[in-house]
Amino acid sequence: DVKVTQSSRYLVKRTGEKVFLECVQDMDHENMFWYRQDPGLGLRLIYFSYDVKMKEKGDIPEGYSVSREKKERFSLILESASTNQTSMYLCASSPMWGGTSLSNQPQHFGDGTRLSIL
Amino acid sequence: RKEVEQDPGPFNVPEGATVAFNCTYSNSASQSFFWYRQDCRKEPKLLMSVYSSGNEDGRFTAQLNRASQYISLLIRDSKLSDSATYLCVVNYYGDTGRRALTFGSGTRLQVQP
Numbered sequence: 001d002v003k004v005t006q007s008s009r010y011l012v013k014r015t016g017e018k019v020f021l022e023c024v025q026d027m028d029h030e031n032m033f034w035y036r037q038d039p040g041l042g043l044r045l046i047y048f049s050y051d052v053k054m055k056e057k058g059d060i061p062e063g064y065s066v067s068r069e070k071k072e073r074f075s076l077i078l079e080s081a082s083t084n085q086t087s088m089y090l091c092a093s094s095p096m097w098g099g100t101s102l103s104n105q106p107q108h109f110g111d112g113t114r115l116s117i118l
Numbered sequence: 119r120k121e122v123e124q125d126p127g128p129f130n131v132p133e134g135a136t137v138a139f140n141c142t143y144s145n146s147a148s149q150s151f152f153w154y155r156q157d158c159r160k161e162p163k164l165l166m167s168v169y170s171s172g173n174e175d176g177r178f179t180a181q182l183n184r185a186s187q188y189i190s191l192l193i194r195d196s197k198l199s200d201s202a203t204y205l206c207v208v209n210y211y212g213d214t215g216r217r218a219l220t221f222g223s224g225t226r227l228q229v230q231p
Contacts, residue, residue, distance in 0.1 A: 033218060041223060042223030045218055106167070
């Protein structure tokens with residue numbers, strides 16, 4: 001079974017702090033993702049990474065950055081936390097997509113980190 | 119306009135009922151489609167992939183209509199354990215052409231005894 005582990009289940013930080021959310025997967029997956037989930041808005045993609053040191057912006061990258069120094073670890077960084085970044089953050093991983101063939105590669109999610117910015 | 123739209127519900131149905139959810143997507147180039155299930159305060163989990171010809175997995179049937187750009191999920195003989203939020207998921211093309219997934223906001227189902 002794929003295991004995606006997020007470092008904290010609950011986290012409380014203050015406005016202006018630099019916040020690190022860590023995610024580790026144990027299945028040697030190439031792709032890793034960070035989402036936030038808010039009521040009525042669903043899951044929104046912040047950033048994803050398809051290889052070590054590679055990253056790509058998702059739908060809402062503003063105010064966030066990411067780091068992928070090792071294949072198994074994908075970190076989300078809130079450079080200067082703000083109250084509108086209070087949310088549930090979900091990390092996911094998936095194997096590499098095939099070339100041009102239709103690839104049904106589902107994502108496996110971690111348990112989530114509920115982050116509150118005060 | 120959202121890339122993936124779903125009726126948020128909730129759908130309240132009695133046990134044994136048949137219920138259908140629809141989902142529309144805006145990117146005609148999308149190629150991969152899924153339904154995920156999310157229980158309250160849990161992470162999303164893959165329910166089933168959706169294939170062009172339609173596919174069935176036990177009580178669950180998924181259909182894809184590319185011309186109209188919608189996906190459906192049919193649940194027959196609903197069980198109490200089917201109560202959850204169902205997320206429609208479509209692949210997404212990032213700036214470099216690499217694909218990620220876009221999630222709908224989800225449709226909440228409540229099956230009642």
